[in-house]
Amino acid sequence: MNLSxxxxxxxxxxxxxxxxxxxxxxxxxxxxxxxxxxxxxxxPVGLYIGHTGKGxxxxxxxxxxxRSLPTLGLLMLMVTLLGLGLLPVLIALTVLVIPPxxxxxxxxxxxxxxxxxxAARGMGMHPWEVLTKVELPMALPxxxxxxxxxxxxxxxxxxxxxxxxxxxxxxxxIDGLAVNDYSRVLAGAIVVAVLAVLVDLFLALIQRWIVSxxxxxxx
Amino acid sequence: MITFEDVVKVYPGGSTxxxxxxxxxxxxxxxxxxxxxxxGKTTSLRMINRMISPSAxxxxxxxxxxxxxxxxxxRRGIGYVIQHAGLFPxxxxxxxxxxxxxxxxxxxxxxxxxxxxxxxRVGLAEEFAKRYPAQLSGGQQQRVGVARALAADPPIMLMxxxxxxxxxxxxxxxxxxxxxxxxxxxxTIVMVTHDIDEALKLGDRVAVLREGGHLAQFGTPRDLVTxxxxxxxxxxxxxxxxxxxxxxDDASALPVRPVEGLELDAAGKPRxxxxxxxxxxxxxxxxxxxxxxxxxxxxxxxxxxxxxxSHHDLADYLASRRP
Numbered sequence: 001m002n003l004s005x006x007x008x009x010x011x012x013x014x015x016x017x018x019x020x021x022x023x024x025x026x027x028x029x030x031x032x033x034x035x036x037x038x039x040x041x042x043x044p045v046g047l048y049i050g051h052t053g054k055g056x057x058x059x060x061x062x063x064x065x066x067r068s069l070p071t072l073g074l075l076m077l078m079v080t081l082l083g084l085g086l087l088p089v090l091i092a093l094t095v096l097v098i099p100p101x102x103x104x105x106x107x108x109x110x111x112x113x114x115x116x117x118x119a120a121r122g123m124g125m126h127p128w129e130v131l132t133k134v135e136l137p138m139a140l141p142x143x144x145x146x147x148x149x150x151x152x153x154x155x156x157x158x159x160x161x162x163x164x165x166x167x168x169x170x171x172x173x174i175d176g177l178a179v180n181d182y183s184r185v186l187a188g189a190i191v192v193a194v195l196a197v198l199v200d201l202f203l204a205l206i207q208r209w210i211v212s213x214x215x216x217x218x219x
Numbered sequence: 220m221i222t223f224e225d226v227v228k229v230y231p232g233g234s235t236x237x238x239x240x241x242x243x244x245x246x247x248x249x250x251x252x253x254x255x256x257x258x259g260k261t262t263s264l265r266m267i268n269r270m271i272s273p274s275a276x277x278x279x280x281x282x283x284x285x286x287x288x289x290x291x292x293x294r295r296g297i298g299y300v301i302q303h304a305g306l307f308p309x310x311x312x313x314x315x316x317x318x319x320x321x322x323x324x325x326x327x328x329x330x331x332x333x334x335x336x337x338x339x340r341v342g343l344a345e346e347f348a349k350r351y352p353a354q355l356s357g358g359q360q361q362r363v364g365v366a367r368a369l370a371a372d373p374p375i376m377l378m379x380x381x382x383x384x385x386x387x388x389x390x391x392x393x394x395x396x397x398x399x400x401x402x403x404x405x406x407t408i409v410m411v412t413h414d415i416d417e418a419l420k421l422g423d424r425v426a427v428l429r430e431g432g433h434l435a436q437f438g439t440p441r442d443l444v445t446x447x448x449x450x451x452x453x454x455x456x457x458x459x460x461x462x463x464x465x466x467x468d469d470a471s472a473l474p475v476r477p478v479e480g481l482e483l484d485a486a487g488k489p490r491x492x493x494x495x496x497x498x499x500x501x502x503x504x505x506x507x508x509x510x511x512x513x514x515x516x517x518x519x520x521x522x523x524x525x526x527x528x529s530h531h532d533l534a535d536y537l538a539s540r541r542p
Contacts, residue, residue, distance in 0.1 A: 113305075113308075115301060115302070115303055115305040116305045116306070116307060116308065118270070118301060118305060119299065119301055119304075119305030119306075119307075120307070121270065121294070122268060122270055122294055122299035122301070122377075123294060123295070123299055123318060123319055123322070123367075123368075124291045124292065124293070124294035124295030124296075124319065124322055125291065125322065126291050129322070134307060137309040138307075138308060138309055211309075212308075212309035212310070212351070213351060214308045214309045214310065214311070214351030214352065214353060215308055215309050
């Protein structure tokens with residue numbers, strides 16, 4: 001086993017199909033789509049449950065149930081039901097990212113200082129203003145940690161796409177294993193790990209930028 | 220004027236927080252609602268700005284039912300200060316204070332300029348403006364809370380235990396500053412506290428409530444101390460009512476003896492404390508008791524001693540005041 005595959009310049013030529021940059025891009029594509037769809041579904045539900053306190057058991061159980069669901073198994077089930085294609089992959093990955101986003105947006109809203117919210121209402125903010133100007137900014141640190149958690153998991157797990165014939169960095173693992181090219185497998189593993197770290201760093205930067213300095217060190 | 224008309228609040232589950240409460244809180248004065256926990260004082264306060272809705276009865280502000288107005292608009296016209304201040308942790312001190320003016324449609328710039336002036340008014344230096352609430356002490360946070368409530372210059376302010384969460388020294392300081400501020404502003408203030416001393420010190424009117432939301436007595440601090448309506452009120456006002464009552468009378472009628480044999484200390488000031496005609500009798504008693512010479516010295520407007528008071532003079536005067 002060696003790093004020759006990883007450091008071969010030919011594998012870094014963006015123009016070539018199956019090159020590492022091309023696989024990174026398609027990998028990030030699955031990641032971004034899954035996070036986007038997951039956030040669109042889980043954020044409003046989590047915020048609503050956290051805000052109203054209605055259906056807390058959904059938020060809590062979703063976290064536990066989601067973590068115990070094997071993504072690969074779910075993917076195979078979806079392929080059996082829906083056939084090959086992008087859709088079963090996106091469904092499997094979205095199911096993976098929903099629990100951390102749901103649980104953290106719920107927790108972020110639930111643990112708000114109720115006195116601050118009371119002050120906001122008492123000063124004459126409409127419910128929508130209380131949500132957008134007070135509750136969301138205050139819940140943001142907790143929500144972002146859940147989102148980063150989801151991103152880390154999905155970067156690692158999006159490799160399953162290759163097992164049903166799609167692209168992404170899983171190609172290096174699947175194809176490398178198929179032809180006993182362990183240098184390729186190692187390259188895939190390293191790139192996925194580095195990508196996960198970079199994505200998390202990127203989200204950490206965004207978090208620094210959007211979370212008020214007044215909340216730093218408090219949560 | 221804020222009028223409670225036969226207001227009742229029964230919470231789901233059947234507990235009565237406020238029981239047929241009727242009272243009139245005068246404009247430009249500070250009314251303090253005081254009582255033990257469970258007496259419905261906070262509930263009563265929160266019904267004024269409709270944070271809680273009454274089960275029966277009406278609350279009127281200058282004759283207009285509070286339910287006639289849009290809830291949020293009503294609240295923007297009423298300053299709101301709560302215990303622990305409830306500042307927005309994600310906003311700077313300046314933007315906290317600017318909140319209501321911005322809600323009312325002022326530009327952020329104009330609102331911030333106004334906020335800066337208000338911070339100074341409540342005794343916070345300009346350097347605090349850019350800080351976040353977490354960087355402030357409890358007393359400083361509470362000052363910001365008061366400035367935030369004053370920002371849109373509302374005629375009415377509601378204050379729910381505003382000074383309870385700060386230490387006693389800071390609390391006394393905040394009291395004095397707040398009294399000065401109120402002297403300038405003349406707002407209609409409703410304040411809730413469980414501390415009778417705070418109520419008697421700050422209130423122009425005091426409403427004593429008892430468990431179950433009954434109004435036990437409504438009157439001036441002097442009424443409460445000198446003329447408690449029942450055992451509950453006299454018990455609540457405390458044991459030293461007699462002494463406390465003397466804090467409502469000034470020393471203008473207290474006879475003094477001519478200044479002779481005055482002992483001066485090293486700094487050339489009279490030994491024993493000095494007082495003026497405007498000080499309360501309670502202050503004079505304290506001075507006489509603690510004076511090493513057994514006399515307190517009255518000074519005129521120019522600060523020059525113009526009379527002496529001894530234990531005997533005080534005792535005679537107090538005896539002569541007995542009805």
